[in-house]
Amino acid sequence: MSFKLSRITGVILVLLLGASGLFLLKDQSQPAARQSDRYLVTDSAGRQVEIPRRPQRVVVLNASNLELFYAAGGTAVGRPSTEALPAEVKAAVQSVPAVGVAPNPNIEQIIALNPDLILGVNMPFHHQLLPLLDKAGIPVLLQSVDNYQNILDTLRFYGDLSGQPDKAAKRIAAIESRYEQLISAGKNRPAPKVVMVWGSPESFHMATDSSFNGDLVKRLGAVNVAGQYNLSNAQLGYVPLNMEFIAKENPDMIFLIALSPDPKVSAKLKQDLTGHPAWSGLKAVQDNQVHMLPQHLFVVNPGTQVGEAMSILAGFLYPEVAEK
Template sequence: MSQHSNRITFGMIGLLLVVSILFLLKGQAQPADNQAPARYQVTDSAGRQVEIPRRPQRVIVLNASNLELFYAVGGTVVGRPTTEALPEAVKAAVRQVPAIGITPNPNIEQIVALRPDLILGVNMPFHHNLIPVLNKAGIPILLQALENYQQIIDTLHFYGELTGQPEQAAAVIAGIEARYETVVKNTKNHPAPKVVIVWGSPESFHMATARSFTGDLVKRLGAVNVADAGDHSGGQMGYVPLSMEYVAKQNPDKIFLITHSPDEKTNGKIRNDLVNHPAWRGLKAVATNQVHLLPYNLFAVNPGTQVGEALTVLAGFLYPEVTQP
């Protein structure tokens, strides 16, 4: 082969090597996230298939519990509910974020004006009613249920993926589960008290079943909830109407009261009205002063990452002989 041919051959090889190197560098420059679609489908708690961004950038949360969980795993929002039912750290973090109204009645015009790429709401009729308008605006809304302990854990996992912070979510979950296991272990092999959980306001009263958040925790702690027995269980319902006579017949060891209001004066009146009702005057729980008003911030709304604290409060009332963590 001539010297001229060798130069051509070596030149072609050099060119191919340069092209190959550039191609490899280009491939390495692609972020791993580009391998996954920018949007994907999820099923929310209402059973709806919803297409959402894999990494949403402009999130609005419509209720306190989801907001607290979202912030716990590194999320930020462009709109939030008008509520005081938040831990102080979350209140401080969202103080400058526009409020879009109370959870049952958010301002839809303000929501749309904030141009969200994802809305997190609850699986309740007042948020179902927002779907037609949001669909027309091209804004996805997920309706989340937070009705028991496991749903808190699952939601933290999901929000960790949404925020791109799965490790932070895993750390938060590990802390919750460690406290949960300690409390449950401490309360095992103790006599199971019989309880009723009353959810009330001056206008109406209901009993919480195992399908409610507090009822789920009571069940996990081994107590017997009278609302889960017989015809009063409500099937798939979280709450059933309160029957004073039925409770009197069951004669529970403990009565837990949850109210709609953080106002101590109002709550004191509700408690006194129940305790002094003729049907309840002879109850074991009343006679032994075992009628407990549960903290508003831990039980009137789902406590999110504070579920360990809620569990500890309940365990302290159910098993006062056991030292709680």
């Protein structure tokens, strides 16, 4: 009898130990589950940042990232003070608290919103915020959208963050469809020589191939003469305007992008450049091929409106295609 009891006792002990082992495994699995809710990503500044896999309280500090984040299904609890947004995004963020303009956001307001992720841009003014935000334990991604491919990659990433990859994929497909139409329309056509001048009456810069606008021109098959000007530092998106260099290159077309939305500023920009003695004899000036580009599409990258921006450029570069 005692032998039977001891056997039964032994079985019970084994079952209890097995059960306790299951509880132990369950307890050990919890930290792993919590760790999977966060992961490491590398931002445009080359920083490795641990962020929530599905952030719930996102503050976005610049217009481009805000527009792309909403296009991919995201929502924000804080946004930049800006009017440079598509109508649908402007309406969607109307009640979202503004935290200041992109170059100078209010860090106290940002922290008060208790964000679990901040999306900024890879520029010095957002790098300066990092020490205080790191101290507050708030992860910051410095994202830059410097070319067409960056738009698609950023949309895909934001779709993952928002948990809506299908919505992001749909926007990507629409952009790529329009892109292919425009690229194919310009194939086998003479490549016009162009220069893109960006700035205000006080300060002029040329867009290189490393800039967003220069990248679009290159993709459309045109030759950006400023792409040959600064080969020693190909990473710079904009370089100071050199009037003599442009006069020597004699482009077929000149695109002007005014920093200010004021039409008077745009008119003065065009007048100052086309009236300059070094440019009065340029082919583009003589042929009336100096064109102002819409500020909302070309001062900053146009995000999901990149198809519209490319259509405008293609209409100038290949007017016979645009007419069709």
